[in-house]
Amino acid sequence: MDRQRFAKWSLCAVLLLCASAESSVIRTEKYFSVPIPAAGTKGIMSPAVIFVPNHGRLLDINITIDITHSCIFDLELYLVGPGSSRLCLNYYAYSEFFRAADYRMTKFDDESRVPVSQRQPYFTGVYQPRGGRLAVFDGIDPYGNWRLEIYDNIIGDAGKLNYVQLEMTVNPEPATIMFFFISIFRLGISKQKKYYQTLKYMPVRAKIKNPPGKNHFQISRSRL
Ligand SMILES: [Ca+2]
Numbered sequence: 135m136d137r138q139r140f141a142k143w144s145l146c147a148v149l150l151l152c153a154s155a156e157s158s159v160i161r162t163e164k165y166f167s168v169p170i171p172a173a174g175t176k177g178i179m180s181p182a183v184i185f186v187p188n189h190g191r192l193l194d195i196n197i198t199i200d201i202t203h204s205c206i207f208d209l210e211l212y213l214v215g216p217g218s219s220r221l222c223l224n225y226y227a228y229s230e231f232f233r234a235a236d237y238r239m240t241k242f243d244d245e246s247r248v249p250v251s252q253r254q255p256y257f258t259g260v261y262q263p264r265g266g267r268l269a270v271f272d273g274i275d276p277y278g279n280w281r282l283e284i285y286d287n288i289i290g291d292a293g294k295l296n297y298v299q300l301e302m303t304v305n306p307e308p309a310t311i312m313f314f315f316i317s318i319f320r321l322g323i324s325k326q327k328k329y330y331q332t333l334k335y336m337p338v339r340a341k342i343k344n345p346p347g348k349n350h351f352q353i354s355r356s357r358l
């Protein structure tokens with residue numbers, strides 16, 4: 135394969151990579167059995183850490199949680215990204231007190247049409263967070279440790295965290311695409327060099343029978 139054809143092939147590969155990566159969805163889930171709060175019935179939970187191994191640019195994030203707790207009004211849930219971004223998922227004022235148990239596979243998604251404040255526990259379904267928008271994380275590289283932090287603000291009730299899933303829509307970062315392109319190009323150059331080195335020690339007749347390309351064939355003939 136000559137350099138021109140190889141360059142075209144590489145460019146097509148990169149364009150295909152970019153196109154296919156636009157809709158890439160990554161789901162990272164983890165099961166826990168972490169007491170809320172860490173001790174007693176009021177205080178902070180030990181942070182639940184979810185490691186995301188993928189690089190790229192975050193376009194959208196949704197989070198699903200499962201919590202067993204005898205009074206979830208006690209709880210403030212915070213999602214913390216690998217950078218400094220932080221979001222409260224379920225803000226309530228004390229005047230809004232209600233007594234109910236559990237978040238059961240509750241999904242928070244900015245694109246939901248239902249604010250979580252308009253539904254009752256067990257909140258099984260998909261809801262908008264109350265306290266901010268998950269879009270606060272858009273544009274970051276999702277690689278690294280994400281944390282779910284939970285504060286239990288009232289004495290008398292306790293529970294545990296069971297499950298967290300992060301669902302991310304990610305585009306590959308430009309550096310990743312360039313690395314892919316350069317790797318392919320270097321591989322091609324390396325193979326071509328090897329071919330030319332082999333050709334250097336071939337008999338003249340063999341060169342004519344095995345030309346690497348039109349230009350090289352003409353050069354070989356001129357040396358006859
Ligand atoms: Ca979303």
Ligand SMILES: [Ca+2]
Pocket residue numbers: 175176208286287288289290291292
């Ligand atoms: Ca409590």
